[in-house]
Amino acid sequence: xxxxxxxxxxxxxxYQQELIQTHYQEVDNMYRQIRGWRHDYRNHIQxxxxxxxxxxxxxxxxYLDLLDEDLTTVDTVVKTGxxxxxxxxxxxxxxxxxxxxxVIADADIPVKLKSSEIDxxxxxxxxxxxxxxxxxxxxxxQRIIRIYMDMKGTQLYISFTNFTAGKKMKKExxxxxxxxxxxxxxxxxxxxxxxxxLDGYINRNSEDGAFTTEILIPQV
Numbered sequence: 001x002x003x004x005x006x007x008x009x010x011x012x013x014x015y016q017q018e019l020i021q022t023h024y025q026e027v028d029n030m031y032r033q034i035r036g037w038r039h040d041y042r043n044h045i046q047x048x049x050x051x052x053x054x055x056x057x058x059x060x061x062x063y064l065d066l067l068d069e070d071l072t073t074v075d076t077v078v079k080t081g082x083x084x085x086x087x088x089x090x091x092x093x094x095x096x097x098x099x100x101x102x103v104i105a106d107a108d109i110p111v112k113l114k115s116s117e118i119d120x121x122x123x124x125x126x127x128x129x130x131x132x133x134x135x136x137x138x139x140x141x142q143r144i145i146r147i148y149m150d151m152k153g154t155q156l157y158i159s160f161t162n163f164t165a166g167k168k169m170k171k172e173x174x175x176x177x178x179x180x181x182x183x184x185x186x187x188x189x190x191x192x193x194x195x196x197x198l199d200g201y202i203n204r205n206s207e208d209g210a211f212t213t214e215i216l217i218p219q220v
Contacts, residue, residue, distance in 0.1 A: 080149060082109040084117035085124065089147070092128040100140045101132060107149035113156065114219045119194045123158065126187040127213055131162035134211060138165055151219070155200075158215040164206075191215075 044067060051059045078089045085107065093103045113120065128145075135143040148159040191213075195202045200217040 078105050078107050080107045080109045082113065082117075082120075084121055085109055085149070088121050088124050088128075092125065092132070096128075096132055096135075096145060099132065099136060099143075101135045101143040101145060103145045103147065105147040107147060108151075109149060109156065110151060111219065115156075115198055115217055119198065123191055123194055123215065126191050127158070127160040130187060131160055131211075134162050134164050138163060152216065154218060154220045156217045156219055158217070159212065161210060161212040163209055164211050 044063075048060055048063060051057075051063065078086060078093065080086055080089065089105065089107060093105065096103050131145045135145060142163055144163050146159075146161040148157070150157055192202060194200075195215055195217065198217050200215060202216075203214045205212045205214075
């Protein structure tokens with residue numbers, strides 16, 4: 001193994017560790033919000049009981065509206081059937097919403113995966129981060145990320161599509177030329193390394209106004 005190859009492997013290892021830590025913090029923050037809301041649940045009930053005793057129905061309606069708005073910020077939007085996928089998807093959806101990016105997700109994992117959940121976390125996290133980054137270059141009303149996940153026979157199928165600014169990007173090998181810096185490029189390499197190690201398939205397609213990544217990961 002040459003010097004440059006070792007250097008790249010070291011960079012990837014550091015990047016992977018930083019990425020996992022970032023994802024962990026995002027997921028932990030989301031569940032801290034949920035736990036906080038549950039902790040306050042009894043207080044909310046007591047408050048509404050007091051309003052009901054006073055027959056202050058307008059106050060109850062207003063209080064319920066506030067609770068509904070608060071709960072929406074921590075709601076579990078996607079339920080795939082896989083806890084790791086749920087955690088990373090919902091934390092990233094929350095992050096996208098905070099940046100005024102619309103996310104349309106249809107994700108279902110009806111079987112127990114054979115592949116590592118850490119690998120799944122890295123793939124989904126990188127795909128989502130890249131889609132969010134690209135979306136921020138667009139006006140708010142055009143920021144949309146579409147996600148689809150399901151089993152196709154014995155393979156897990158993952159598809160991410162985001163709208164992009166500008167024209168079709170040029171492809172260099174299996175990757176498209178990136179102007180987003182080293183972190184973005186390492187993320188793409190990391191995805192490719194995982195898919196290759198799992199004997200999977202990856203396809204990237206850039207068209208005017210949209211970028212799609214499709215991945216198949218065998219589960220047998």
